[in-house]
Each structure stands twice: as C-alpha cells, then as structure tokens.
Amino acid sequence: xxxxxxxxxxxxxxxxxxxxxxxxxxxxxxxxxxxxxxxxxxxxxxxxxxxxxxxxxxxxxxxxxxxxxxxxxxxxxxxxxxxxxxxxxxxxxxxxxxxxxxxxxxxxxxxxxxxxxxxxxxxxxxxxxxxxxxxxxxxxxxxxxxxxxxxxxxxxxxxxxxxxxxxxxxxxxxxxxxxxxxxxxxxxxxxxxxxxxxxxxxxxxxxxxxxxxxxxxxxxxxxxxxxxxxxxxxxxxxxxxxxxxxxxxxxxxxxxxxxxxxxxxxxxxxxxxxxx
Numbered sequence: 161x162x163x164x165x166x167x168x169x170x171x172x173x174x175x176x177x178x179x180x181x182x183x184x185x186x187x188x189x190x191x192x193x194x195x196x197x198x199x200x201x202x203x204x205x206x207x208x209x210x211x212x213x214x215x216x217x218x219x220x221x222x223x224x225x226x227x228x229x230x231x232x233x234x235x236x237x238x239x240x241x242x243x244x245x246x247x248x249x250x251x252x253x254x255x256x257x258x259x260x261x262x263x264x265x266x267x268x269x270x271x272x273x274x275x276x277x278x279x280x281x282x283x284x285x286x287x288x289x290x291x292x293x294x295x296x297x298x299x300x301x302x303x304x305x306x307x308x309x310x311x312x313x314x315x316x317x318x319x320x321x322x323x324x325x326x327x328x329x330x331x332x333x334x335x336x337x338x339x340x341x342x343x344x345x346x347x348x349x350x351x352x353x354x355x356x357x358x359x360x361x362x363x364x365x366x367x368x369x370x371x372x373x374x375x376x377x378x379x380x381x382x383x384x385x386x387x388x389x390x391x392x393x394x395x396x397x398x399x400x401x402x403x404x405x406x407x408x409x410x411x412x413x414x415x416x417x418x419x420x421x422x423x424x425x426x427x428x429x430x431x432x433x434x435x436x
Contacts, residue, residue, distance in 0.1 A: 257426065263312035264428050271314075271391070273434035277301050280426050282327070291334040291355070292318075295427060298326045308390050308430045315395045315418035316340065316384060317427050328429075332421045333365060333396065341385040342367055342396055344413075349374045350385055353396050353415065365397055365415040368405065376402040376413050391433045 261278070268274050279295035297303055309317040309330050318332035331338050334355040342353040344367075351367040367382060380399045386392030397415035405412050 260312040260426055267314050274430055275432040276428045277431055278428050291332040293330055295328050298324045298328050300325050302431050303328050303429055306389055309427050311419050317419055334421055340390060341387055342382050343385045345381040345383050347375060365417055367413040367415055370411040374411050382415055388435050
C-alpha cells in the first residue's frame with residue numbers, strides 16, 4: 161500500500177502540531193493568544209492610517225473653515241478700504257472746494273462790484289483751434305452769453321458763448337476765436353491776446369500788435385485792459401517769449417496761461433460788474 165503522506169508533508173504537520181501546542185500553552189499562561197498579537201500587528205498599520213486620515217480630515221476642515229473666515233474678512237476689509245478711499249476723495253473734493261470758495265470770497269471783497277455765480281464743469285470739447293467746455297449753470301441761474309468766466313483767483317478762463325436753462329458753454333482763452341484786449345502790467349503796453357492758432361504753441365497764448373519800441377521781459381504779467389465784456393486787471397498769463405511778427409513792424413509775446421484749462425473743476429461767472 162502506498163504511503164499516504166510524503167516525508168515533507170509529515171514534517172510540516174509535525175511542526176504545525178508543535179506550534180499549536182506551544183501557542184495553547186502560552187495562551188494559558190498569559191491570558192492571550194499569539195494570534196491576538198498577530199491580529200494586532202496586522203491591524204496596527206490600518207489603525208494608524210485611519211488615525212492619520214481622521215487627523216488629516218480634521219486639519220482640512222479647520223483649514224477650509226479658516227479659509228472661509230479669511231475670505232470673508234478679506235472681502236470686509238476691501239469694502240472698508242473702498243469706503244475709506246471714497247470718503248478720502250470726498251474730503252479732498254470738499255477741501256478743494258472750500259479753498260476755492262474762500263478765495264472767491266476774497267476776490268469779491270476786493271471787487272465789491274462783482275457778482276459771481278459758481279459752476280462746475282460737466283463736459284469738455286477740445287479740438288484743433290477750438291477749446292470749450294460746458295458748465296452746470298444756465299439762464300435759470302442768471303447766466304447769459306458774453307459773460308466772463310474766471311477762476312477763484314481772478315484768472316481769465318474764457319467767455320460764455322451759448323446758454324441753456326441749466327447749462328452754458330464756455331469758450332476758453334485757448335480757443336482761436338476768442339480775442340481779449342490786454343495790457344503788460346509792468347509797462348502798460350497794450351495788445352490783443354488770442355490762443356490756439358500759432359503752430360507749435362498749442363496750450364499757449366499770443367499777444368499781438370505790440371509796438372516795435374515795446375520792452376518785453378519774460379515773466380511780465382499780462383492782464384485784461386478792461387471792457388464791457390472783461391473787467392479790468394484780470395490775469396491772463398505771463399510772458400515766456402517774444403519776437404517780431406511777419407511784417408517786422410510790430411512785436412508779439414508768447415504767454416503761458418494763468419490757468420490750466422484742462423485741469424480746473426470749478427469756475428466763477430461774473431454776471432455783473434462796474435465797467436466804468
């Protein structure tokens with residue numbers, strides 16, 4: 161009869177029986193079986209991984225919660241900053257306006273015959289040889305064509321050339337269509353000031369018809385001569401250059417305007433004054 165088990169199989173069975181007996185004895189002595197240790201050994205990595213996952217989930221939740229809190233705080237800070245910036249702009253605008261109104265009050269105190277109406281620029285139109293803007297006052301505020309427009313410091317801005325009930329168009333001193341009778345304050349020489357038609361001198365004024373004998377110095381102030389349109393001694397600008405006109409008989413002077421027309425916000429219209 162064949163042998164039922166090979167020698168190798170018998171050896172493995174013997175070892176298994178011995179190990180089982182040993183495990184049983186150890187279990188009786190310690191109150192736990194080595195199998196428990198094996199199970200624990202197998203479960204420990206899983207338990208550790210689960211613990212890491214739990215901690216990671218807690219950290220992720222904390223991060224997401226913190227992120228949302230920071231995002232909300234950031235949005236709130238941006239809103240506050242925008243409000244502060246807006247308030248600062250309003251404060252700056254009010255400060256500038258107050259300064260202009262104080263200066264205008266001084267101008268009116270120096271010229272008691274002046275009646276002034278303040279206005280804000282609401283639109284601009286600047287083209288070759290032309291320079292105009294629109295203000296937010298019109299006939300309803302007592303404005304009419306031909307009234308002089310100045311800054312709070314008595315600097316000539318231009319002339320009202322068109323009026324509606326609640327708006328008016330101002331043609332500025334830089335416009336080629338506008339001519340102003342003027343005087344060099346320090347010497348009394350008279351001429352006509354005009355803007356916008358001299359090539360290469362955009363943004364400047366030119367004073368023509370000055371006598372050949374006129375002594376013209378840089379930085380001399382040029383003011384209005386006085387007329388039924390422009391009160392006397394309003395500032396037009398300062399001389400920065402001079403020369404002879406095309407005829408070679410008369411002199412001319414180049415003026416830097418007293419006012420930067422492109423940057424002003426508020427103007428004052430002289431609705432009445434004593435022309436005598």
